[in-house]
Amino acid sequence: MSSPGSADLVIVANRLPVDRVTDDDGTPGWRTSPGGLVTALEPVLRANDGTWIGWPGGEEQDLEPFEFDGLDLVPMTMSAEEIENFYEGFSNATLWPLYHDVVAKPEFHREWWDSYVAVNRRFAAKAAEVASEGATVWVHDYQLQLVPQMLRDQRPDLRIGFYLHIPFPPAELFQQLPWRRQILEGLLGADLVGFQLTGGSQNFVRLVRQRVGHKTHRDLIYLPDGRTVRAKAFPISIDAAGFEELARSESVGTRAGEIREALGNPRTVFLGIDRLDYTKGIIARLRAFGELIEDGHLDVEDAVFVQVATPSRERVEQYRILRDEIDRLVGHINGDLGKIGRPAVSYLHASHPREDMAALYRAADVMVVTPYRDGMNLVAKEYVACRFDNDGALVLSEFAGAADELRQAWLINPYDINGMKSALLEASRAQSRDLTRRMRAMRRTVIQHDVAAWADSFLEDLAAVRPSHGKAVRPAKRA
Ligand code: GDG
Numbered sequence: 373m374s375s376p377g378s379a380d381l382v383i384v385a386n387r388l389p390v391d392r393v394t395d396d397d398g399t400p401g402w403r404t405s406p407g408g409l410v411t412a413l414e415p416v417l418r419a420n421d422g423t424w425i426g427w428p429g430g431e432e433q434d435l436e437p438f439e440f441d442g443l444d445l446v447p448m449t450m451s452a453e454e455i456e457n458f459y460e461g462f463s464n465a466t467l468w469p470l471y472h473d474v475v476a477k478p479e480f481h482r483e484w485w486d487s488y489v490a491v492n493r494r495f496a497a498k499a500a501e502v503a504s505e506g507a508t509v510w511v512h513d514y515q516l517q518l519v520p521q522m523l524r525d526q527r528p529d530l531r532i533g534f535y536l537h538i539p540f541p542p543a544e545l546f547q548q549l550p551w552r553r554q555i556l557e558g559l560l561g562a563d564l565v566g567f568q569l570t571g572g573s574q575n576f577v578r579l580v581r582q583r584v585g586h587k588t589h590r591d592l593i594y595l596p597d598g599r600t601v602r603a604k605a606f607p608i609s610i611d612a613a614g615f616e617e618l619a620r621s622e623s624v625g626t627r628a629g630e631i632r633e634a635l636g637n638p639r640t641v642f643l644g645i646d647r648l649d650y651t652k653g654i655i656a657r658l659r660a661f662g663e664l665i666e667d668g669h670l671d672v673e674d675a676v677f678v679q680v681a682t683p684s685r686e687r688v689e690q691y692r693i694l695r696d697e698i699d700r701l702v703g704h705i706n707g708d709l710g711k712i713g714r715p716a717v718s719y720l721h722a723s724h725p726r727e728d729m730a731a732l733y734r735a736a737d738v739m740v741v742t743p744y745r746d747g748m749n750l751v752a753k754e755y756v757a758c759r760f761d762n763d764g765a766l767v768l769s770e771f772a773g774a775a776d777e778l779r780q781a782w783l784i785n786p787y788d789i790n791g792m793k794s795a796l797l798e799a800s801r802a803q804s805r806d807l808t809r810r811m812r813a814m815r816r817t818v819i820q821h822d823v824a825a826w827a828d829s830f831l832e833d834l835a836a837v838r839p840s841h842g843k844a845v846r847p848a849k850r851a
Contacts, residue, residue, distance in 0.1 A: 376527075377502040379444070381422035384499050386463070386515035388426035388445050389414055402428075402440050413512075415611055416827040417443055425498050431455065446502060448495060457487035460688050463515045466549075469690075471514060471538050472651045472745040473771075474545060476690050485551055489518060492558070496522035503530055508834060511562070513537045518554065521561025533834040534562040537608065538747040539773070540572035543579050556584050560595065563837040566606045566830055568747045568773040573603040602837055606830045607773060608748050612757040612822040618730045619758035627731035631678075636714060639674040640800045643736035645729065645751050646743075648681040648721065650694050653742035653769065653786040655701060658717060660792040661740075662705040665716055669797055672714045677740075678732065680720045695721070733758035738765045738799045741772060742786040748773035752781070756818045762811045765799035767792075777817050780810035 390402040404414070417424055423444040428435065435447035450459065461484035470478040496519045499509050510533045511519045520532050546552055556579060559565050567573040577588050580603075587594045593601040618624055635641060642661060646652040661677045664670040681698065685691045698719070706715045724732075733739070739755040749772040756766065756778065768774060768781035775783055782795040 376505040376507070376529075378504050379423035379502050380504050380507050381417075382499055382503045382507060382509045383413060383417055383422055383424045383426075383512065384495055384509060384516060384519060385413070385424070385426045385512040386459075388424060388428045388447060389417075389443065390428060390440055390445065392428060392430055392432070404441065413827070414443070415824060416831075419824075423502055425495065425502065427459075446498060448498060450491070454487055454491055457481075457484045458491040459515070460685065462488040464685050464688050465690070467514045468538070468651075470545060470549060471541050473539075473541070475651050475744045478548070480548075480550055482550075489554075492516055492518035493522055495519050496526065499523050500526040503527060505529055506531070508533065508831070510535065510831075510834070518558035519561075521558045524561040531834060531837070532562045533564045533566065533830060534559055535566040535606070535608075535830065536572065536747075537568070539569070539745055540567050540575050542575050543582065546575070546579055552579075553583055556580055560584070560586075560593065560601050563599075563601060564830070564834045565601060565603045567603070568605065568607055569776060570605040573605050576603050600838060602833070604833065606826055606833075607777060607821070608750070609818065609821050609823045609826050610750050610753045610757060611824070612753070612819045615730065615733075615754050615757035616760055616819075618727065619734050620760055621727075621730075624727055624730045624734060627727065628734035631731055631735040635676050635678070635718065638676045640670075640676075640737045641735055642675065642677040642738045642740055642796070642800070643732055643755075644677070644679045644681075644740045644742075645732065646681055647684040648691065648695055648698070649684055650690060651743050651745055653744050654679065654681060654698055655694075656786050656789065657740050657742040657792065658698070658701055658705065660789050660796060662701075662709060662716065663789070664793055664796060665705075665709045669793075670800075672709060672711055672716045675716075675800070676714075676718055677716065678718045678720075678736070680722075680724065680732065682723045683721060729754070730758055736764065738767060738796065740767045740796065741774070742767070742769045742784065742792065743772050744769070744786055746772040746774075750774075752778060753818050756811065756814045759811050759815065762808045762815065763804065764811060765802055765807055766810075766814065767795050767799050777821065778814050780813045 389405060391405040393401050393403045395401055423446055425446045427448045427450050431452055433449050437446045465479050469476040495516055500523055503509050506529050508531045512535055520534050523532060580586050580593050581588045591602055591604050644657060646654060665672060702717050702719045705717050709716045733755045741749055741752045752766060752768055752774040766781040768778055768783055769786045770783050782799045784792045784795045
């Protein structure tokens, strides 16, 4: 058992909430980075005076703990080989596709797994070093599923929570993983395992029963050593008030007007904002939009599709292939259907400041979110938070976690192109009374269930877990 450090709340995530930047004079500095996890956790960390352990990206080796913008950050280093095997390999080419309904084919390589184990071990050792006696450690996401048990082995005094930001797959898919049992046992090191949706937590409990042989009852798992593990859904959310405030600001209002102007003041602006990822259904939605123009239901004189695709995982092959595919498709649509000064699709492959995101949300009449599978999808919630006038339409995939809460959206199946086309048309032609009724209801949900409520409820439940169940439990039978 290692000796305790001084942090009472430790967040352990693959990435630190900052990126490296180089100033004009060449000095290296940091900047807050975009992404779902960061957006969600930053306020929690500030409120609890915690420490964040994570990788800052890149191959830099000699990094010391530092403070940035009031956050205590502990940088983890990664070698070129680990970036390839742990990050691009096992995390993003094995687990990511496997957990997203095998939308792409997962690859299984033993050297990737070995690297996953080694990196998880290093993160666990660092958490063991910085956490104070009896501290709460909150481990995040699919890259670090072995950390809870590795950490518990070193520091049984800690309260350990784990939250999975992406879907947890059904047994039928999870079973493919050669290391399925190790992953389940890794997660069972936590006192509380959180998922986006009840379906994910049920999949997990069922797998633990079948594959590890532990006794379970509803959302509880009874371990032979007397510990109880709870598995429960905590749908993640956004800083809704923060987004609304930003959207209401004069500069964002002006910027939204400029965006519409630059697009030629069309009647309908459709908008997609995603990390460039094959789970997000970008191709399908652009195809649907293109067909609507082709069929004569929409006209490039009064409709445009703005698609922002933030660069992501660019060294992973599947992502490079997708980027080329989108480039080609946008070229086709604009070449075939656009007119001079009127492209059908305005495509931006770049990352944008938060103000620009808010301006885009304000400028858009129809927000189009069509993933094949998505843990939650914060973009859908951000759009809702920014529509303080109770207008604007949301077209949302049934397969995004957000669809569970945002029932008043136009819900679509992204595999059904015709259904998607009808929904896009309906949403763009909806009466303002209908839009208001839907948006008002969705806004109530998003404002009430914001990211602070999400974090509070996870941390409260984590604090309430009774470490020992005191029940006699049969020994684990192996599957
Ligand atoms: C994972 C899960 C789950 C995007 N481009 C820019 C930018 N963003 C911000 C958005 C939003 C976030 O990134 C994306 O979050 P999503 O939820 O949409 O998707 P993932 O990145 O796949 O997130 C997802 C999430 O984790 C949280 O648990 O909901 O299901 O896949 O906040 O606004 N932000 C800025 N510039 C950009 O160009 N500033």
